[in-house]
Amino acid sequence: MNKLILSALLLIITGLACSNNDPITDGHVGATEPTALSPVYASSSTFADEGTVKGVANSDSLSIDGVQGGIRVSGTGTISVEPDVAVLEIGVEVFAPKVSMANSEASKSMDSVISTIKKLGVEEKDIQTTRFSIYPRYDYEETTINGNRISTQVLTGYTVSNTVKAKIFQVDRVGEIIDSAADAGGDYVRINGVDFTVDDPNPYKTTIRKMAVEDAVNKAQEYALLTNVELGPIISLDEMGAGSIQSPYEADYGMRMMMAAAPTTSISSGQLEISLSVNTLFAIK
DSSP states (O other), X not given: OHHHHHHHHHHHHHHHHHHHTOOOOSOOOOOOOOOOXXXXXXXXXGBOTTOOXXXXXXXXXXXXXXXXXXXXXXXXXXXXXXXXXXEEEEEEEEEESSHHHHHHHHHHHHHHHHHXXXXXXXXXXXXXXXXXXXXXXXXXXXXXXXXXXXEEEEEEEEEEEEEEEEEESOGGGHHXXXXXXXXXXGGGEEEEEEEEEOSOOHHHHHHHHHHXXXXXXXXXXXXXXXXXXXXXXXXXXXXXXXXXXXXSOEEOOOSOOOOTTOSSOOOOOOXXXXXXXXXXXXXXX
């Protein structure tokens, strides 16, 4: 009796094991999740049933934004304008054995420079000290003691440096002002550079904002067309670089220029570029 029961149990266990190893015959395979795409040009598999975008790309691309997808693009507006102000960086540098001597000579030279540019129309409020320093200068002497060469630091004097920036609204007189300032300050003068800019860029911002937004809209429409989706309303807009000014020209004089070859230094202001960018996100219908 026990042998019959044991045999029956073995038959049942063997049958169950065989049924678990049977191949799938109903033809159904579990559905796989669609994979996210990163290229700008997304294929039809990029889109879910609701039409949202599954892919993620660069700043100008299709992107996923949590629950809702969209087209994220940047736009830029740029205009060229004539500069209306020049910023002159001018200074004096004096070396002397004693601090008092160097400082005294530097003060006299800078006073002459500032007095001269004021007479030529630069106002006091447009002159600002940007750097002042006093530092020692050393030399090295080598001596031989018991056959060993020893280098000794020796104080030779002090250097006083004083630099100012001056805003010049008479752009056509920049060369004349540079010449006069250099002559007034003498051999101590150091002209470090001239930069041209726009004193107030705000009147141009409306124009470049319009250009930046139009650029972003055009890009978004192009991406929508290329990816076969319908562009929706704008979701977000962030302004970047609000009216930054870029100068294509900067006159760098370094040390004091000798003006004997020409009666007036020739300075060209050129044109400036004022630009503004926006980052936008558009919905997809």
